[in-house]
Every structure is written in structure tokens, then in C-alpha cells.
Amino acid sequence: MESTNQTAVSEFLLLRLTYDPALEPLIFSLFLSMCLVTILGNLLIILDIYSDSNLHTPMYFFLCNLSFNDICTSMTTIPKMLVNILRGDQSITYTGCLTQVAFVMLSSFWENILLAVMAYDRYVAICHSLRYTVIMKPCLCILLVLVSLFVSIVDALLHTLWLLQLSFCRDPEVPQFF
Template sequence: MAAKNHTDISEFLLLGLSEDPELQPLIYGLFLSMYLVTMFGNLLIILAISSDSHLHTPMYFFLSNLSFVDICFTSTTIPKMLVNINAHSKDISYVGCLTQMYFLMIFAGLDNFLLTVMAYDQFVAICHPLHYMVVMNPCVCGLLVLMSWLIMSLVALVHVLFILRLNFSLETEITHFSCEVAQILKVAHSDTFINNICLYLSAVLLGVFPVMGIFYSYSKIVSSLMRMSCISGKNRAFSTCGSHLCVVCLFYGTALGVYLSSAMTSSSQNSTIASVMYTVVTPMLNPFIYSLRNKDVKGALGRLLSTAGTCL
């Protein structure tokens, strides 16, 4: 099929997880359930933090932002997927695909930045407790979140502008359930060298450096905790850090799975499954990790639910 300029393309076709008609109801029910659990769990975290004055601290401010970003991250892909399954359709408009890609990059990057900032917050709280309220004051916390939004918005915009110069076939099929950058580049009929260079640079700047920052923060945290004599304080710090480390491992582990499956295998099915873990399962599990491992969040959730039960 002849390649056409992007201005002639009206839509792409998202092939989804499976083309088997018998599996569509199962996929629909599974993803609808996971989406509802993700929404409900993260909303509960946000409501618990906002309603409990004891949780109005930098760490929980970042956690509430992480929950909000996870809601947005999942909402970027799953509703469209569910609509397509329900309508027995695979299409997504050209503009809709680029819009979905734009917000996917923003929210994935924000997850990355927020996890890094939360590690830094833990580092300051444990290693420099006397300076904590000065270093992590509300203005600094707000500025860190705002800068994260601005950086990711600009990075995502650059990728969109570079993709606008590419040519695609009419009714281009994307063997995925969402419009990820790597998947769009695979189906382009133009030279994607510049796009790939931009993608790799983004991965290094927005992935490698934050991971190095997290490792550095936790190396200092562990060193400081080993010197701590108070057992109760040490256990409390380990509990708080443990929740964050679980989320970090889950996020970067699944993200690495997406990258390796795309780079080392030609199987689109493996890449799609890895992406499900990255974009759907991780945001769904984050609230459970924080609520089950963190006594403060667990207590706030209990008070929130008891208050809601009393009102009803």
C-alpha cells in the first residue's frame, strides 16, 4: 500500500490484545475491572490524604500527586480500548492517536519524576532531619511538581512535532492497544532516524538519571539507618521507605520489560503484555502497596471510610 502524507491519514487501527472475537468479552470485563479498581484505589488515597491533617506533609503531597497521575495515566488508554471493544471497532483518529501518545509520555514521565522526588524527600527526612522543613518547604514541593509537568509537556511536544513529519499508509495497523511512540515509529513509511535518536535521548535523560538519583538517595538512607540506634525509628523509616521501594521496583521493572521486549524480540504480543503491566497493572497496585505497608495511610483510610459510613 502506498505511503501517504500525514495530512491524508484520517485514522489508525489499534489491533489490541487479541483479534479473537471469543476473547473480547473476557478482555473487556478484565480491563474494566482493573480500571475501576485503579480509579477507586487512587481516589481513596487522594481523599484520605486531603482529609487528614496529619498527612499534610511533603511525602504525602507527592503521593497524592502520584495517585492523580496514575489515574490520568490509565485513563489515557483504557477508556478508548473499552469503547472500541464494545463497538467492535479498532479505529482511532490520527489526531486522537497523537493526543493519546502525547499524554502517555507526559504521565509516564511524571511517574518517573515523582518517584525520584519522593526518594529525595526520604533522603532529606532521614539523613538531614533538622533541615527537612527548610529544604522541603511547600514552595519547593510545589515547584518540583510544576517543573516536572513543564519538562514532560515540552519533551512530549517535541516527539509529537517530529512524528508530524512522518508518512503513513492508509488504515495503518498498530499491533497494540494504545499509541505508544515506539509502536508509531514502527509503522511509519519515512526515515525515523531522528525520531529514534530523540527517543533514546529522552530515555537516557528521563530514565537513567532519575534511577541514578534514586539509587544515590537510598544508598545514603541505608547508610544513615544502619547508624541509627533507635529501633522504633529505624523500623518506621524502613516501613515508609519499603512502600516507596516496592513502587519503584514495580514501575521500573515493568518499564524495563517494555523496553527489552521491544528491543530484543519481534513479537508484538510480548511487547503488548509488557505494556499492560506498565500502564495498567502498576497504577492499580500502587494504592494497595502504600495502604497495606504504610500505617499512616492505613489509619487515614480507616478514618475516611468510617466517616463515610457514618454519613450514609
């Protein structure tokens, strides 16, 4: 017997953070300001690392990628939440929900692997300080970031494909847990 997806729900309803209409502008401005501060702060880190040649080291290269990942993480769920608050429509399509889940997993996995890569960089810097520049060549740093991104994409894709096998035919309401 072949298992198929029996999804009867075409969209989900994201439950509101509050049902008090007077608090919605406050929540909207709070999340918008947090998102803008996060994006601006990470862009400043990236621009600072790019513009200062003293910061062109493996540690700052990984930090730059971590900042980029943080921007991507912020842009995964917050814009949809802001649009839902503005429009008063709390729905998200099945495809949109799966896409959002895939990007949340991708950015989470990538962040964890980048942190492990940064830990390896610090290990080499401390334990093999005389050979650090020989070991941590720029091509190895780029390779480590690309491999971590590739592993994260494959992992997020597999989890999303497994999620497609589940049936969602009951309550279409999803709490706002982010």
C-alpha cells in the same frame, strides 16, 4: 528542500487482543474492572491524604500527585480500548492517535520526574533530618511538582512534534501493546 509530513493514512487500525468473539466480553470486563479498581484505589489514597491532617507532609503530598498521575495514565488508553471492544470498530484517527501518544508520554515523563522528586525528598529526610522542615517547605514542594509537570509537558510536546515529522503511508495496523 523543506521536509513535510507525507501522511497518507487518516486513521489507524488497532489490532484486536483476540479474534475470538466469545473472549471479548471477558477482556472488556477484565480491563474495565482493572481501570475502576485503579481509579478507586488512587482516589481513596488522595481522599485519605486530604482528610487526615497527619498526612499533610511533603512525602504524602508527592504521593498524592503520583496517585493523580496514575489516574491520568489509566484514563489515557483504556477508555478507547473499551470503546473499541464495545463497538467492534478498531479504528483510531491520526489526531486521536497522536493525542493518545502525547498523553501517554506526558504521564510517563511526569511519573518518572515525580519519582525522582520523591527520592530527593527521602534523601533530605534521611541525610538532613534536623533541617528537613526548613528545606522541604510547602512552597518548594508545590514548585517541584509544577516544574516536573512543566518539564513533562514540554518533553511530551517536543516528542509529539517530532512524531508529526514522520510519514505514515504504509500499513495502518497498530498492535495493541498497552
